[in-house]
Each structure stands twice: as C-alpha cells, then as structure tokens.
Amino acid sequence: MTQRDPPPTEEGWYALHDFRTIDWDAWREAPERRRQRALEEGTEYLQSHAALEDVDDPGEFGGGHTAVFTVVGHKADLMIVHLRQTVGHVEAAERRFERTELAAFTEQPTSYLSVTEASGYTERARDYFEGEVDDDSGLAQYIQQRLHPEIPDAEHVCFYPMSKRRQPEQNWYDLPFDERAEHMARHGDIGRGYGGKVNQMIASSVGFDDYEWGITLWADxxxxxxxxxxxxxxxxxxxxxxxxxxxxxxxxxxxVELDAYLAG
Amino acid sequence: MTQRDPPPTEEGWYALHDFRTIDWDAWREAPERRRQRALEEGTEYLQSHAALEDVDDPGEFGGGHTAVFTVVGHKADLMIVHLRQTVGHVEAAERRFERTELAAFTEQPTSYLSVTEASGYTERARDYFEGEVDDDSGLAQYIQQRLHPEIPDAEHVCFYPMSKRRQPEQNWYDLPFDERAEHMARHGDIGRGYGGKVNQMIASSVGFDDYEWGITLWADxxxxxxxxxxxxxxxxxxxxxxxxxxxxxxxxxxxVELDAYLAG
Amino acid sequence: MTQRDPPPTEEGWYALHDFRTIDWDAWREAPERRRQRALEEGTEYLQSHAALEDVDDPGEFGGGHTAVFTVVGHKADLMIVHLRQTVGHVEAAERRFERTELAAFTEQPTSYLSVTEASGYTERARDYFEGEVDDDSGLAQYIQQRLHPEIPDAEHVCFYPMSKRRQPEQNWYDLPFDERAEHMARHGDIGRGYGGKVNQMIASSVGFDDYEWGITLWADxxxxxxxxxxxxxxxxxxxxxxxxxxxxxxxxxxxVELDAYLAG
Amino acid sequence: MTQRDPPPTEEGWYALHDFRTIDWDAWREAPERRRQRALEEGTEYLQSHAALEDVDDPGEFGGGHTAVFTVVGHKADLMIVHLRQTVGHVEAAERRFERTELAAFTEQPTSYLSVTEASGYTERARDYFEGEVDDDSGLAQYIQQRLHPEIPDAEHVCFYPMSKRRQPEQNWYDLPFDERAEHMARHGDIGRGYGGKVNQMIASSVGFDDYEWGITLWADxxxxxxxxxxxxxxxxxxxxxxxxxxxxxxxxxxxVELDAYLAG
Amino acid sequence: MTQRDPPPTEEGWYALHDFRTIDWDAWREAPERRRQRALEEGTEYLQSHAALEDVDDPGEFGGGHTAVFTVVGHKADLMIVHLRQTVGHVEAAERRFERTELAAFTEQPTSYLSVTEASGYTERARDYFEGEVDDDSGLAQYIQQRLHPEIPDAEHVCFYPMSKRRQPEQNWYDLPFDERAEHMARHGDIGRGYGGKVNQMIASSVGFDDYEWGITLWADxxxxxxxxxxxxxxxxxxxxxxxxxxxxxxxxxxxVELDAYLAG
Structure with missing residues (x-):
C-alpha cells in the first residue's frame, strides 16, 4: 500500500461564488425610497467590485474580476463571482455586500470558496512545473491565463462542485500517476472539442470547501x-x-440591469 | 478503459417546473381586498403565460406551453410548468411571478430546470440523427413532437428527477452503446404498453439541475x-x-380554478 | 439481462398520511375566543371527515375512513389519515383543513401519499388476479377487505415508508418471480404470527411519494x-x-379529545 | 436463504429523550416577570416529573424516572429524559411541557423514543428468557434492573442512536444466532471493563424511531x-x-439549577 | 473475527469550535446605542475568555486558550475556539456568550466538541504510553505540548471533522495494529513535510460529536x-x-477587530 504521487499544482486567484436569494415579499412591500437606495447601493457595490476598486495592487493580471449572474430556480437568484489574489480580498468583498441596503432584501443560501488551479499531469505541463520552460513561453502564458481567467461575455453560466471518488474499484487517489495522467488527457481532449463554444474555470477547494473542485462553465x-x-x-x-x-x-x-431585474 | 460513445441527442424546449407552497395562514388572515388582488394578479399571470403572451416569436410549435397543477402533500401546493424556447424565457416567467400579489402568499420550496431531449439509441432514431430522414417524414415529426410536447388534459400528473448510476457493477455510463440501446428499446416497449393511458415528457438536466433527467407523466x-x-x-x-x-x-x-382552490 | 415479471396488483383506497405540528407558542398566547374557534372548527373538521361527509358516493366499502393519531416526539404532533376512493378526495381533505382556524396553529412538516395495494405473489392470490375466483368467494372478500381496511381501535399506531433495494447482491427487482414469492410467503407467515395483536395496512407509493410503500401498523x-x-x-x-x-x-x-389534547 | 432467529427480548420502561434549545434572544429580551414565571413553571415541571407526580401506580421499580441534562453545542441546550411504564406517559410528559411558560422560550429540535430492552444472547440470559430461573434470582433481578435503570449521578452524559448494518458482507441480521451471540459476549466484555466508570442504558427503537437502538452513557x-x-x-x-x-x-x-443556567 | 487493539491514547484540553453567523439585517437596522453595547459586550467576552478570566486553576499549560476567526462563505461568519480543561468550562463559555448583547445579532449554525488526543502508534510514542519515558523527557514534553497546543498567529485557519471508514475492503478498524501504525507513520511524515508552514491540532470526538476527529489547521x-x-x-x-x-x-x-468587522 504505497502512497501515490500527487500532481504538481500551481494556484492563481481565490474564487468566491456568493449566492443570494431575493426576498421578493420584502422587496414588493418596501417603500419606493428604500428600494431606490437598495438599487443604488447594490449597483454601486457590483460596479465598484467589477472595477476592482477594492484592489490596491492589481499585478500583472489586473488583480481579479467580479461578475454577476442570475440563477434559475429556487436555489438562488443571483450568483456573484469574486476572483481575487487573497482570501482576505474575497472575504472582505463578501462582507462588504452586507453594508448595502440591497443586502437587507437578500439571503445567502450557499457559497463556494476555491482557488484556481493548474495541475501537471500532461508531459508538457510537467515541463512547466519542473521549471524547464521560460516564463514568457506560450505554455507558461497559457497556464498563467488559466490561473487568472477572463470571465467571458457568454450568455449562460453553469457552476457545480465535484470530488473524485475513493471507493473500492473506483478510487481515483489510488490510481498510479500515469493512469491518472491518461484520464486527464482524454478528459482534456473532450473539453477541447468544445473550444470556442464552452469556456471553463477549474478551481481547487481542498481544505476550502466541501467538495474538491468548483467548476464554472460559460457558453452562449x-x-x-x-x-x-x-x-x-x-x-x-x-x-x-x-x-x-x-x-x-x-x-x-x-x-446596470439590477433595476430591471428587481422589477420582476 | 475506453470512453463510451454518448448517444446523439437533440433538444427542444427548456422546462422549468416551478413549485409553490401557499402560506395558508397569511391567506386566511389577509383582508378581502388583498386576497382579491392576489387572485386577480395570480389568475392573470397564469392565463397570460398559458396564452404565451410572453413569447414574441412563437415558431413552428407555438413557442411553448404553461400549465398549472396542484401537488398533494407537504412538498408543495402548486406546480407551474413552463416550456419555452430559451432559458431566458423560463427565467423571466419565474421572476415575473414575483411581481404578482399572489407571490406574497407563496414560497418556492423547490424547482427543476431541464430541456426536452430525444436521444438516438434506436436504429430508426439514428437515421434521424445522421440526417438520413426528411424533415417532414413521420419519424422527424414524431421526434419534433416529443421535443415540443403538448401538455395533455389528463387529470393527474407525476414529476420526478432521476439519474443513471455510475457504481461498480451498476455503471450505466460504462456500458457499451449497443447494450444501452438494448436497454432503452426494452424500456420504450414498456412505455408503449401504456400508450393512450400515460403520456410522458423526458427532459435532460445535465448541467442544469441536480439529477440527469426530469420525467413528467400524465394519466387520468x-x-x-x-x-x-x-x-x-x-x-x-x-x-x-x-x-x-x-x-x-x-x-x-x-x-380559473385558482379562486376555488384558495378558498380551501 | 432479462426483465423480471412484476406481480399482478390491485388497488383500493388512496391514503394520505397528513402530519401536523402544533405551534404551542401561538396556542399558549392566543386569546380564548380564538382558541375556542380553533377547537370548534378543528373538531368539526375531524368529525365531518370521520363521518365521510365529503363523500357523495360511498360505494360498497363506505367510501373511506379518516382517523387521527397523536405522534410522540419532535417529528409531528398529529397524524391525520385519510382513506378515500380518489386522489382528488384526499387532496381536497388536506386543503379543507387549511380553512379551519385550527390550521393557523399548525404546520405540516411532512405527509405521505399512497394507495392500498394487494399483490399476487402467492398461488392463491394469483388465482384471484387471473380472475379464477368468484367475487363473493372468501379470497376475493379477503383481498377487498385489505384494500378497503377498517382502521382498528387499537391504542397505538406506527407508520413508516420503505423501499426494496436495487444494489448489487441485494437487488429485489432482479430476483426471479418465484424467489420473490417465496420471500413474500415467509414474510406473510411472520405477520400472521402476530394475528390478533398487530393490524397492518400496506399501500404502494410508487409514483406517488419518495419510497415505494407506506406501512401502517396498529397494536394495543x-x-x-x-x-x-x-x-x-x-x-x-x-x-x-x-x-x-x-x-x-x-x-x-x-x-372529541382535541380540547384536552391542546390543553397540554 | 433462511430466516435467522431473533434473540428473545424483554422490555422495561419507555424512554423519551426530549431535546430543547433555548431561544436566548427571546429570553434576554423578556420582561423580568415573564422570566420569573417561566423559571417557576419550568422548575416545577422538572421537579414534579422527577418526583413522578404524573405516575398513579408506581409498581415495583417506582414507575420511572425523569432527569435533565445540558447539551454542549448547537444541537440542543437541554435533554430531558423521561422513563415511564407506557408510551402514553412519556407522550403526556412531552406535551405537558408545552403548558409551561418556559416552553415559550424553547424549541424542540429533536427527540428519541425507545423502550429499554434486554436480549437473550448469552447462555445465562437464555435461561432467563426460557423461564428457567426464579424471578428473585440474581439473574432475574439483574435483568429487571437493566430494564428499569437508575439514572446515575455521574457528571456527564452521552446519547446516540445506532443501527446494525444489513449490507453485503456486513449484514448483522444475516449472521447465524451463535455468531451474533459471540459478538455480543465480546462486546459485553468490553463494557464490563469500564464497570464503575461508565453506566449505560440500552433501549430498542425498532418501530419507534429512525434507528434501531438509543444508547445513553453516563460517566464522571x-x-x-x-x-x-x-x-x-x-x-x-x-x-x-x-x-x-x-x-x-x-x-x-x-x-433547581435552571435559574443559574438561564442566567447564561 | 478478532477484536483489534486500539492504540493507547492520552487526552488534553476539551475543544469547542463555536460557529456564529451575524444577522446582518438586524445589525444594519439596530440603533447605534444597541450596536455600541453589542460591540462592547462582544469584545469584552472575547477578551476575557482569551485572557482565561473564566479559569480559576490554570495548571501547567495555563488552563486553555480562546481564539476567534472569521469564516468565509455562508456556513458561518465567526468561529470561536475554546480550549479548556473540562467540558464544564467550554459549555459555560458557550452559554456565557448568550448573555452578551452581541449574541442577539448572531445565530449558532453549527459547533464541534472534541478533546485533544495523542495516540501511541509509533514505537517512540508507545514508550511514552507504556510509561517508559520521564515526564520531562523531550518526548513527554512534545506530547504534552500537542495535547495543550498554542494557537499560532498564522493568518488562516481550516477546520473539518473526519472519521475512518468501516466498509468492506476499507475498514480502518479491522486493520491489524501494525498496519495502522505504518499508515500513521507515513501520514505523519507528510505532515512533517509542511513543518513551519502548517500547524495542526488533532482532537478526538468519539462520543462527543458526529465524526471521530476534529482537525484544525493553521497556515499563513x-x-x-x-x-x-x-x-x-x-x-x-x-x-x-x-x-x-x-x-x-x-x-x-x-x-479588537470586532468593531471593524461588523462595520462590513
């Protein structure tokens, strides 16, 4: 019973997927002045975080992103995704929302904390992790871009957390490295087949949240x-x-669509 | 360990099963004028969506359907089913409900998002998916009708989500295509044995919700x-x-039964 | 991988187990007049349903039963069991409760919908299901009585839902008919050993609720x-x-005990 | 596939573990007069049940016990354990609590219903169950004492429910009687190794609650x-x-510590 | 089927991980005077427990620690960790929080009770547990320090509960002692590889809470x-x-950061 080799990994931005439900009853009954203030403070919150006004030292990749999505169904109404360089940044962004009057009309039914991750399963990636490629090589830049992703303009978004199984006969963590690498290569091939149609962000949540990864997909x-x-x-x-x-x-x-959204 | 072939699929309408419980205490205690307004706005909401007034461009199959059902027991009181051409349509319909005074008397305990799906497991269906049949052939029309189903007038409805297992010895996704096709054929035969008695709508929720399919059955x-x-x-x-x-x-x-329903 | 033969079945009454918790805080603080009205309307509701006043066409077995039970512990305070000839009847009975002032002092934490069922596993029962016995034979009357059970006067009640497993090595639905019949026979023998001491009602909830059966047992x-x-x-x-x-x-x-019960 | 022999069993007192959380916010804000009344009625409730004032016919073992414990953490604040001769007694005790003003400051997050049980796995116990020992023998008295346990003065308490597995390879209910007897003997030996340090009460909840046994342990x-x-x-x-x-x-x-406890 | 040898263990401090969510809506709307009082009482509570003012007899290791952490996401806002010599101490600390006005602005969504534990799997540790090392030896002091840990100043914290499996093929409790010892040795080696970077506290919760251990990790x-x-x-x-x-x-x-934290 030998320990298996974990892949080398590198991390980029911390990601907080912050889900909010609207308390539509409270919203419907609130006086116009309070709704107006909630709209202004909510819009200002979203815009200032999208503009990274909370980031002092943006760094090479601009210091992060904040984007907002609606969520269909009962699980949530809004999903705010904060990407930042530290846990402190995303935690402050989460807490700062509570200062707004909009927060009075929302609950936070769930959330997910993770950090973007690249892992060295492919031979090429292993070169990178072993430091055998230049920082300005195409490979290095590709990996850095995956760690500091643009949030695309695509119309739809899908988020889900996942883990790898550790059951008898289905134990990912007990597979030899090469077998896992082969799996990852084939998995990557499928993903590349949707290039131009589906964008993805892969973030590890080992130690951060209840599953091992958080996956975000975007597509028109x-x-x-x-x-x-x-x-x-x-x-x-x-x-x-x-x-x-x-x-x-x-x-x-x-x-800017917050106004229209809250109008129903 | 080879990747198995997924079946070809085609999609039709997006389906939102929107469940609502009535807050009977609030309803009982509400002044008559508020109840009246809730009834009017609720009925108008249901009728205008049933009449597809939210659909600009109905297309060949009329652009969708909206139907309402009661639900027995504690899980919900009403199930509103919206079928539409886009996720945006069903999301807007869900949100528009919150504008009505009726919404003030309801909670949304659960919901389910899916898209009607036909899959090419049978030999005949494979012809369709390989483009070897005319659009106006019987087969093409049959498949298109399943993707754009009429909601029947049957008195009773049953909805449940389901997934296929991926366990050792019971791994649907690890079966060869032909074996799955055989399973699906036999499964279809059982369904056909209830032709004229039970109608079904099958919708995929892979990526959309927590199970892989949402199944809706209707029968008198x-x-x-x-x-x-x-x-x-x-x-x-x-x-x-x-x-x-x-x-x-x-x-x-x-x-139009909303009035009688809410009277208890 | 052949499909197994399901047993022939026959159905009787629809059963709704409607669980309610008392909001004791609200009850304690309610003015005497409201409590009085709640008591009157609650007692009237229970009595009129026990008297089947909601049933127009009682049929051979009297059209159903309604009985009330207390439930020990936090899961519920009361369990109202409605047996009726249609889903519409039990759904109306559930909803009609909400019209009473008593409902204002209760929540509905759970419920269970099923239909009484007899299945033809034994040789004798198969005769019945194959139509080879007269309707007024002892066997036919026995089966009809199980489908339209009296709710006994026994002091205690136990309710639980259950399903049969479909796991590798423990897959009920993959057993040959004869093996299942043997299981059912032995199971029935155990039950008969408690004849005169324990009464049972077995109802299928396939398609109706989350497990496959709802079992109700009565005993002093x-x-x-x-x-x-x-x-x-x-x-x-x-x-x-x-x-x-x-x-x-x-x-x-x-x-009539509702008054004493709510007094604590 | 033969049916296994269940052990003979005998039952003693019904046990209700009644868990309560304090609504500290309501308590903090309540006027002194209401708090005083809650304290008086709560203390009186606990004392009168500890004194078995609800028991008319105490019988040989005094008719039961009621004891109170604090619970650490969020799951509950208090655990009231009622041991009585009938389900009716514990159900009445549970309900009677709701009459007190203290109840207005509590919720009942969970509870557990069971009945103390002795089972005849050991050879000696089998003698008892086969009626081959005198009622006033040491063995008979030992078993009766376990069925009608004193609640010890020990400082700490632990309660948990448990079931035996029925999985392939780990199916307690499919083991031959002798193998189970051997297991129980060894299990008993471990328990006896903590004699004088840990007291236990074992109660069956088959048919009464969601697991098969409720175990209560006491130790300083x-x-x-x-x-x-x-x-x-x-x-x-x-x-x-x-x-x-x-x-x-x-x-x-x-x-009598209720006052100090509620003071925080 | 022989019983496996449990490792010898020694225990140190009881640990209560007390999680709290802030009711931001109530906080936002509270009058300044109430917020001020909540801040003062909250800060005083945290400081006096950090200063161990509740400990009469500090003992060799100072009688415990109390530290506070923020928690990212919806699961909680604050985690207060109390380490003390008795269950009574941590229970009193938990309850004492409810006396503060700050408590009125919090809920306790979860908590975890455990006791720091060292176990004798390694040969060296076995010497200690067999009493073959002096109390002031390096080993004894190392073990005592792990049982009475300093809470490090590291910037980040991770807490999770865990259990060992008892499934067929993956049954920790059915492994021979030596095999478990080998596992523990290798596990310890991995941990030591992060020496200086990650600190850990391991506490048993067998009998105390729902998993078998509570693990707390600290790292910058x-x-x-x-x-x-x-x-x-x-x-x-x-x-x-x-x-x-x-x-x-x-x-x-x-x-002292509570003020800034609650400001959002």
Missing amino acids: DPTDIKDLLNEMRFDPSSSKFADFGPFYFGKRFEP | DPTDIKDLLNEMRFDPSSSKFADFGPFYFGKRFEP | DPTDIKDLLNEMRFDPSSSKFADFGPFYFGKRFEP | DPTDIKDLLNEMRFDPSSSKFADFGPFYFGKRFEP | DPTDIKDLLNEMRFDPSSSKFADFGPFYFGKRFEP
Whole structure:
C-alpha cells in the first residue's frame, strides 16, 4: 500500500461564488425610497467590485474580476463571482455586500470558496512545473491565463462542485500517476472539442470547501454545456471517479440591469 | 478503459417546473381586498403565460406551453410548468411571478430546470440523427413532437428527477452503446404498453439541475402511472441503473380554478 | 439481462398520511375566543371527515375512513389519515383543513401519499388476479377487505415508508418471480404470527411519494409492533432487501379529545 | 436463504429523550416577570416529573424516572429524559411541557423514543428468557434492573442512536444466532471493563424511531466514554456492523439549577 | 473475527469550535446605542475568555486558550475556539456568550466538541504510553505540548471533522495494529513535510460529536493547507480510509477587530 504521487499544482486567484436569494415579499412591500437606495447601493457595490476598486495592487493580471449572474430556480437568484489574489480580498468583498441596503432584501443560501488551479499531469505541463520552460513561453502564458481567467461575455453560466471518488474499484487517489495522467488527457481532449463554444474555470477547494473542485462553465448555447458534460460523463474519469454536487444554472447579468431585474 | 460513445441527442424546449407552497395562514388572515388582488394578479399571470403572451416569436410549435397543477402533500401546493424556447424565457416567467400579489402568499420550496431531449439509441432514431430522414417524414415529426410536447388534459400528473448510476457493477455510463440501446428499446416497449393511458415528457438536466433527467407523466388514472413505474422498476435499465429523486403527484388545474382552490 | 415479471396488483383506497405540528407558542398566547374557534372548527373538521361527509358516493366499502393519531416526539404532533376512493378526495381533505382556524396553529412538516395495494405473489392470490375466483368467494372478500381496511381501535399506531433495494447482491427487482414469492410467503407467515395483536395496512407509493410503500401498523401493546418488525428484520426479505424511511409512533385519538389534547 | 432467529427480548420502561434549545434572544429580551414565571413553571415541571407526580401506580421499580441534562453545542441546550411504564406517559410528559411558560422560550429540535430492552444472547440470559430461573434470582433481578435503570449521578452524559448494518458482507441480521451471540459476549466484555466508570442504558427503537437502538452513557470522566466507545469501535460488532447517528454530549443538571443556567 | 487493539491514547484540553453567523439585517437596522453595547459586550467576552478570566486553576499549560476567526462563505461568519480543561468550562463559555448583547445579532449554525488526543502508534510514542519515558523527557514534553497546543498567529485557519471508514475492503478498524501504525507513520511524515508552514491540532470526538476527529489547521499561506491535504489524500490512510465532513476556512481575528468587522 504505497502512497501515490500527487500532481504538481500551481494556484492563481481565490474564487468566491456568493449566492443570494431575493426576498421578493420584502422587496414588493418596501417603500419606493428604500428600494431606490437598495438599487443604488447594490449597483454601486457590483460596479465598484467589477472595477476592482477594492484592489490596491492589481499585478500583472489586473488583480481579479467580479461578475454577476442570475440563477434559475429556487436555489438562488443571483450568483456573484469574486476572483481575487487573497482570501482576505474575497472575504472582505463578501462582507462588504452586507453594508448595502440591497443586502437587507437578500439571503445567502450557499457559497463556494476555491482557488484556481493548474495541475501537471500532461508531459508538457510537467515541463512547466519542473521549471524547464521560460516564463514568457506560450505554455507558461497559457497556464498563467488559466490561473487568472477572463470571465467571458457568454450568455449562460453553469457552476457545480465535484470530488473524485475513493471507493473500492473506483478510487481515483489510488490510481498510479500515469493512469491518472491518461484520464486527464482524454478528459482534456473532450473539453477541447468544445473550444470556442464552452469556456471553463477549474478551481481547487481542498481544505476550502466541501467538495474538491468548483467548476464554472460559460457558453452562449446552454445545450453546449449539456453536451459537454454528457460526453464527459461517458468518459471513465467521470463515469468511474466523479461525484457531483448541486448544479446552478443562470445568465450573465450586468450591474446596470439590477433595476430591471428587481422589477420582476 | 475506453470512453463510451454518448448517444446523439437533440433538444427542444427548456422546462422549468416551478413549485409553490401557499402560506395558508397569511391567506386566511389577509383582508378581502388583498386576497382579491392576489387572485386577480395570480389568475392573470397564469392565463397570460398559458396564452404565451410572453413569447414574441412563437415558431413552428407555438413557442411553448404553461400549465398549472396542484401537488398533494407537504412538498408543495402548486406546480407551474413552463416550456419555452430559451432559458431566458423560463427565467423571466419565474421572476415575473414575483411581481404578482399572489407571490406574497407563496414560497418556492423547490424547482427543476431541464430541456426536452430525444436521444438516438434506436436504429430508426439514428437515421434521424445522421440526417438520413426528411424533415417532414413521420419519424422527424414524431421526434419534433416529443421535443415540443403538448401538455395533455389528463387529470393527474407525476414529476420526478432521476439519474443513471455510475457504481461498480451498476455503471450505466460504462456500458457499451449497443447494450444501452438494448436497454432503452426494452424500456420504450414498456412505455408503449401504456400508450393512450400515460403520456410522458423526458427532459435532460445535465448541467442544469441536480439529477440527469426530469420525467413528467400524465394519466387520468393514477394507478396507470404506478403500474407503469412499477413495471419499469423490474426492467434492468431501472432495477440496476436508475436512482430516483423525490416524487411529486397532483392534479391538472385551470387558472380559473385558482379562486376555488384558495378558498380551501 | 432479462426483465423480471412484476406481480399482478390491485388497488383500493388512496391514503394520505397528513402530519401536523402544533405551534404551542401561538396556542399558549392566543386569546380564548380564538382558541375556542380553533377547537370548534378543528373538531368539526375531524368529525365531518370521520363521518365521510365529503363523500357523495360511498360505494360498497363506505367510501373511506379518516382517523387521527397523536405522534410522540419532535417529528409531528398529529397524524391525520385519510382513506378515500380518489386522489382528488384526499387532496381536497388536506386543503379543507387549511380553512379551519385550527390550521393557523399548525404546520405540516411532512405527509405521505399512497394507495392500498394487494399483490399476487402467492398461488392463491394469483388465482384471484387471473380472475379464477368468484367475487363473493372468501379470497376475493379477503383481498377487498385489505384494500378497503377498517382502521382498528387499537391504542397505538406506527407508520413508516420503505423501499426494496436495487444494489448489487441485494437487488429485489432482479430476483426471479418465484424467489420473490417465496420471500413474500415467509414474510406473510411472520405477520400472521402476530394475528390478533398487530393490524397492518400496506399501500404502494410508487409514483406517488419518495419510497415505494407506506406501512401502517396498529397494536394495543407497542412491544408487539417492535417484536414483529424485529422478527421481520431477521427475515431475508428485510435483512437483504429493505430500506426504511423515518418511523412515526403515536396513539389513537378521538376528535372529541382535541380540547384536552391542546390543553397540554 | 433462511430466516435467522431473533434473540428473545424483554422490555422495561419507555424512554423519551426530549431535546430543547433555548431561544436566548427571546429570553434576554423578556420582561423580568415573564422570566420569573417561566423559571417557576419550568422548575416545577422538572421537579414534579422527577418526583413522578404524573405516575398513579408506581409498581415495583417506582414507575420511572425523569432527569435533565445540558447539551454542549448547537444541537440542543437541554435533554430531558423521561422513563415511564407506557408510551402514553412519556407522550403526556412531552406535551405537558408545552403548558409551561418556559416552553415559550424553547424549541424542540429533536427527540428519541425507545423502550429499554434486554436480549437473550448469552447462555445465562437464555435461561432467563426460557423461564428457567426464579424471578428473585440474581439473574432475574439483574435483568429487571437493566430494564428499569437508575439514572446515575455521574457528571456527564452521552446519547446516540445506532443501527446494525444489513449490507453485503456486513449484514448483522444475516449472521447465524451463535455468531451474533459471540459478538455480543465480546462486546459485553468490553463494557464490563469500564464497570464503575461508565453506566449505560440500552433501549430498542425498532418501530419507534429512525434507528434501531438509543444508547445513553453516563460517566464522571468524559474520556472514559470516549475510551469505551473507541475500544468498541475496534470490535467487529461495531467495526463491521454498527451505523451511528448523531452524538449528544452534556452534563447532569438539577431542576433547581435552571435559574443559574438561564442566567447564561 | 478478532477484536483489534486500539492504540493507547492520552487526552488534553476539551475543544469547542463555536460557529456564529451575524444577522446582518438586524445589525444594519439596530440603533447605534444597541450596536455600541453589542460591540462592547462582544469584545469584552472575547477578551476575557482569551485572557482565561473564566479559569480559576490554570495548571501547567495555563488552563486553555480562546481564539476567534472569521469564516468565509455562508456556513458561518465567526468561529470561536475554546480550549479548556473540562467540558464544564467550554459549555459555560458557550452559554456565557448568550448573555452578551452581541449574541442577539448572531445565530449558532453549527459547533464541534472534541478533546485533544495523542495516540501511541509509533514505537517512540508507545514508550511514552507504556510509561517508559520521564515526564520531562523531550518526548513527554512534545506530547504534552500537542495535547495543550498554542494557537499560532498564522493568518488562516481550516477546520473539518473526519472519521475512518468501516466498509468492506476499507475498514480502518479491522486493520491489524501494525498496519495502522505504518499508515500513521507515513501520514505523519507528510505532515512533517509542511513543518513551519502548517500547524495542526488533532482532537478526538468519539462520543462527543458526529465524526471521530476534529482537525484544525493553521497556515499563513492557504495553498499550504490545500497542498498538505491534497498530498495526504493520495496517501492510503486517507484515500482508502478517510471520510470528511464539511470544511470551514477563515482568517485569524483579534477581539479588537470586532468593531471593524461588523462595520462590513
């Protein structure tokens, strides 16, 4: 019973997926003046975080992103995604929301904390992790970009947490490194088949939250997300080793749309 | 460990099953004028969505459907089913409900987001998916009708989400395509045995919600639904591979009945 | 992988187990007049349903039953059991409760919808299901009585939902018919050993609720219920194939006792 | 597939573990007069039940016990344990609490209903169950004492529910009687090793609540409870066959301490 | 089926991880005077417990510690960790919080009770447990320090409960002692690889709470915690035998920061 080799990893931004439900009853009954103030403070909160006004030292990749999405169904109404360089930044952003009058009309039913992660399973990636590539090489830049992702303008978003199984016969963490690398390569190939249609952000939540990864997918056409996940489900790395948490699905949303959104 | 072939699929309408409980205490205590307004706005909401007034461009199949059902027991009181061409449409319909005074008397305990789906497991269906049949052939029209279903007038409704298992010895996603096709054929045969008695709508929720499919069944006689599901449970595609979520059972309901319904 | 034969079944009354908790704080603080009205309307509701005043066409077995039980512990305070000929009847009975002032002092933490069921596993029962026995034969009358059960006067009641397992090595739905019939026969023998001490009502909830059956047991001596269930648990049909939901235990309760009950 | 022999059993007192959380916010804000009344009625309730004033016919073992414990952490604040001769007695005690003003400051987050049980796995116990020992023999008296236990003065208490597994390879209910008897003997030996340090009450909840047994342990030194349970966990009867529910841990508490307790 | 030998263990301080959410709505709307009083009483509570003012007899290790942390996300806002010599001490500290006006602005969504534990799996440790080392030896002092840990000044904290599995093929409690000792040795080696970067406190919760251990990790760099846990997950003692509960992640927090924290 030998210990298996974990892959080398590198981390980028901390990600907080901050889910909020609207208390529509309170909103409906609130006097116009309070609603106006909630709208102003809410919009200002979203815009100032999108503009990274909370970031003093932006760094090479601009210091992060904040984007807002609606969520369909009862699980939430809004999903605010904060990407920042430290846990302190995302924690402050989460708390700062509570200062706004908008917060009085929301609950926080759930959330997810993770950090963007690249892992060195492929031979090329291992070169990077072993320091055998220049920082300004294409590979290094590709990995850095995945660690500091742009949030695309795509119309739809899907978020879900997941873990790898550790059961008898289905124990990801007991597979030899090479077998895992092969799985990851095939998994990556499927993803690349949706290039231009589906964007993804992969973030580790080991130690941070209840599953091992948080996955965020963006696409204009929702069925591209369905097709991608369905195809992956037939791949052994999912069919044998993946446990999925709840799925959240919604739409891209600009801070200025808050007014229209809350009008119903 | 090879990747299995997913079946080809085609999608139709997005489906939101929007469940609501009535706050009977608030309703009982509300002044007549507020109840009246809630009834008017609630009925108007249901009727205008049933009339697809929110759909600008109806398309060949009329752009969707909205139907309402009561739900027996504590899980919910009403189930509103919206079928529409985009996620944006069902999300707007969900949110628009919150504008009505009726919403003040309801909570949304749960919901389910999915998209109607046909999959190419049978040989005939594969012809369709490989583009070898005319659009106006019987097969093409049959598939299109399943993707854009009429909601039947049947008296009773049953909704439940489900997934296929991925356990050792019971791993649907690790079966060869032909074996899955055989399962689906036998499963379909059982369903056809209830033709004229039970109608079904099958919608994929991979990426959209917590299970992989949402199944809606309609029948005049509730025991036909029980018998169908029971017979299927003895079929290997269910007995070995199906995991079921919660079941919701209720009755067809016309918007104009809202008044009588809320009277208790 | 062949489909197994489901047993033939016949159904009787729909059963709604409607659980209610008392909001004791609200009750304690309510003015005497409101409590009086709640008591009157609550007692009237229970009595009129026990008297089947909601049933127009009683039929051979009288059209149903309604009985009330207390429930020990935090899960509920009262369990109202409605047996009726249609889903519409039990749904109306559930909703009609909300019209009473008593409802203002209760919540509905859970409920269970099912339909009484007899299945043809034994050779004798198969004769019945194959139509080879007269309607007025002893067997036919026995089966009809099980489908339209009297609710006995026994002092204690136990309710729980259950399903049969579909796991590798423990897959009820993958057993050959004869093996299941043998299990059912032995299971029935255990039950008969408690004849005169424990009464049972077995109702299918496939398609209606989250488990496959709802089981209601009545006995004067609670330990007879414990002994029966314990003995069954050592029988393979339970030890290998049964999954149990939550258990509810309480006492028979007459509508006229509501006053004393709510006094604490 | 033969049915296994259940052990003979005998039952003593019904046990209701009635958990309550204090609504500290309401308590803090209540006027002194209401707090005083809550304290008086709460103390009176606890004292009168400890004094068995609700028991008309005490019988040989005095008719029961009522004891109160604090519970550490969020799961509850108080655990009231009622032991009585009938379900009716514990149900009435539970309900009678709601009459007190103290109840207005509490919620009932959970509870557990069971009946003390002795089972005849050992050879000696089988003699008892086969009626081959005198009622006033040491064995008979020992068993009767376990069925009608004194609640010891020990400083700490631990309560948890548990069931025996019925999985492939770990199916307690499918073991031959002798194998189970051997397990129980070894399990008993471990318990006896903590004699004088840990007291236990074992009560069956088959048919009464969601697990099969409720276990209550008392000890002055909390680590004796930890050591006992840890040692048992390495015993096959636990390591292979036990499923544990939530654990509650707290301290013995006298009714007269209620005042000090609620002061914070 | 022989009983396995449990390791010898020794215990130190009882640990209560007391989680609190802030009711931001109530806080936002509270009059300045109430907020001021809540701040003063809250800060005083945290400071007096950090100063161990509740401890009469500090003993060799000073009688305990109290430290406060923020928690990111919806699960909690604050985690107060009390380490004390008795269960009575941590229970009193938990309850004393309810006396403060700050408590009126918080809920307690969860908590965890455990006791720091050292176990004698390594040969060296066995010497200690067999009493073959002097109390003032390095080993004895090392073990005593682990049982009475300093809470480090590190910026980040991670808490999670965990248990060892008892499944077929993955049954920790059925492994021979030597095999477990080997697992523990390798597990310890991984931990030591993060010496100077990650501090840990290991506490048993067998009998005290729902999992078997509560693990608290401290590090300045959050990715060191992630890397440590990830590396351990590839070690058989985790990959085959560990079941993890929810993870809580946050930041060190000084009582004087409460004012700034509550300002949002």
